[in-house]
Amino acid sequence: MFEIQSRPRAGGCYAWRMTTQVRTLRAAEWDGWYATLERAFGGAAESPEERGLYRDLTEVDRSFGVWDGSEVVGTAGAFTFWMAVPGGALLPAAGVTMVSVQSTHRRRGLLTEMMRHQLTDVRRRAEPLAVLTASEPVIYGRFGYGVATRQAQLRVETKRVALTLPDGTDDVRLRIVPPAEAVAACERVYARLVAGRPGMLARQPGWERLPVLDPPGDRAGTGELLCVLAEVAGEVRGYARYAVKAEWGDGGPDGTVQLRDIEALDPVVRAALWRYLLSVDLTSTLVSHNRPVDEPLLHMVSDVRRCGVRLREGLFLRPVEVGAALAGRTYAAPVDVVLDVRDAFCPWNEGRWRLSGDAKGASCERTTDRPDLALSVRELGAAYLGDTRLSALAAAGRVRELRPGALAEASEAFGSDVAPWLPHGF
Structure with a gap:
């Protein structure tokens, strides 16, 4: 549990000091918490059948809210998933869900703090990946999520x-x-x-x-x-x-x-x-x-x-632990590259990582060697399942090749013969 203190910004965006509290949801609070989510998505109540299903599926210890006094003004949660990655392994993945900020409390940093709180918790649970589907795709790139499936x-x-x-x-x-x-x-x-x-x-x-x-x-x-x-x-x-x-x-x-x-x-x-x-x-x-x-x-x-x-x-994906995420899948071609990763939101991922792997397995460890490619964790998320090629991201200026030939090597290795796909939302 912690507090967020919002201060007036330059230009007078709002004129009062607001203290909000972020804490884990209690089971008895679910109805009010979920009603806040419904209101944020247009206000129409879901059917009793759908509401009942998601009440049963909600993992209370992974759900939290932002309270302004006694009022719930923000929600977020996660489901515990196992997701297939290239090579056929199933890796733990946090299914980020039920994210909302009430319209009266927008642009005050609440979403950023909830995302930071959640990713710290995902890391604590030793889940190398976080995934989500987005009602508004523009939102989640700044938190390191890339479009991983279509x-x-x-x-x-x-x-x-x-x-x-x-x-x-x-x-x-x-x-x-x-x-x-x-x-x-x-x-x-x-x-x-x-x-x-x-x-x-x-x-x-x-x-x-x-x-x-x-x-x-x-x-x-x-x-x-x-x-x-x-x-x-x-x-x-x-x-x-x-x-x-x-x-x-x-x-x-x-x-x-x-x-x-x-x-x-x-x-x-x-x-x-x-x-x-x-x-x-x-x-x-x-x-x-x-x-x-x-x-x-x-x-x-x-x-x-x-x-x-x-x-x-379709699915947005972000590596929460770069080393474990990249070592958890296999690669379509032999690869040995040093990645210079930027991740200001989860600074434990910042720095250089040597990825070595092939169709049989992989390792990804910290290194001080010269980097071959420079990219952010968002690009790693987009390329991770094999849908988006690193070469396409480089053509858009989002990946930089620092060693000639490294881009082609890594782009081929990250590919998947079968198109990645999320069959249903959550």
């Missing part, structure tokens, strides 16, 4: 595309089951996929409820959530969860399949699921808000222009 948004004109299907697609059995009854089978499929794609989160107990959350009041005109399982020889090897919005135009049925998620263990099962989704009766469009940028569907369709692909940022 996601593809699709709007497929299903009547105007054909699919190229692999042999065996017709042998996959599909059946619709209530989503709640299929949770265990779907989670087994999901768990088998996590290590193979950087950025995926190993779902901890309780998080299996998120993909099947379906409050009737939040459906916005769609039907109930549906789940289709894909089986081969009696084994569930894939699934898709979706809802249908029924609409009719002058030419007849014009409904939309709103896809929540689709996962499969092999290309044949994936093809069977996509064929099903693109041929749901009385629909002409499929919408998905979050697919990986290397989504296989884009290589199966006859006309990718009819898929309405748009890209946006």
Whole structure:
């Protein structure tokens, strides 16, 4: 627990001295604390089902608030995650969440102090990474977070595309089951996929409820959530969860399949699921808000222009402990470089680090050797999962090459053959 004393700034931005207190949340305070968060995000109360889920998922000892007297004016928290990194290892990662500052208390340093408090706590917990999704991407770069994954948004004109299907697609059995009854089978499929794609989160107990959350009041005109399982020889090897919005135009049925998620263990099962989704009766469009940028569907369709692909940022990532973070993943090519890292927000990361590694493992230790590349921790976060190349950041002036050839070496090494991706928010 500590106090923040805000003083009037030059120019008279505010005229009083304010003392606020930052401390860990108490379980009995959750309702008021969460109401402050809801107000900061527009004031609309979430459904009882969603509110109840996040109350159950909240880790009170990792949640804190800013109090101005008896009033909660700021919130922040973290979830305890394990995240896949290049090479297949699962590293501890703090899932930063529920961050808000009440509009009456903006521009007084509260967010900065909450972020500093949180990252110090993450370090204390020996978590080398902190990750988040941002409602406003402009905010978090100054705290060292870089855009580490992107996601593809699709709007497929299903009547105007054909699919190229692999042999065996017709042998996959599909059946619709209530989503709640299929949770265990779907989670087994999901768990088998996590290590193979950087950025995926190993779902901890309780998080299996998120993909099947379906409050009737939040459906916005769609039907109930549906789940289709894909089986081969009696084994569930894939699934898709979706809802249908029924609409009719002058030419007849014009409904939309709103896809929540689709996962499969092999290309044949994936093809069977996509064929099903693109041929749901009385629909002409499929919408998905979050697919990986290397989504296989884009290589199966006859006309990718009819898929309405748009890209946006996904996961933001920051190394909290540079040495442990860089040593925790493997590298696509042999690398031996000295990185001169800037990190004014977490000064324990400042300085030179020698990264040596390959596809089998890596080490990252302090050194006094001459640096080969100069960059900030934000660039390391952006490149860490392999989505953004260091060479692209250098072209933007955000990475400096100090030894000829070092940039190409490191840029190739940090790459990932599979596009990193965050399947769901938190």
